């Protein structure tokens with residue numbers, strides 16, 4: 847039974863993210879990251895923001911690429927706070943559309 851649950855959870859977690867035409871993309875400059883642990887911490891904090899669908903962080907470049915649900919009103923402050931909550935800070939925040 848436990849194994850079944852684990853399988854179900856894995857399927858749930860790996861289910862593909864569905865994009866819509868209204869989705870928006872934003873690139874955030876991230877300051878203070880030194881390792882994959884930092885990447886994980888920032889990533890999970892950003893994913894807690896309602897509307898954030900996917901987060902891809904580049905440790906070397908110090909940037910995060912986010913896909914945002916176009917039907918939500920995620921703003922710079924929310925993203926900034928999420929990064930700060932994890933213990934890091936943000937630089938420029940650039941929206942693609």
Ligand SMILES: [Cu+2]
Pocket residue numbers: 879880881882883884885
């Ligand atoms: Cu780290």
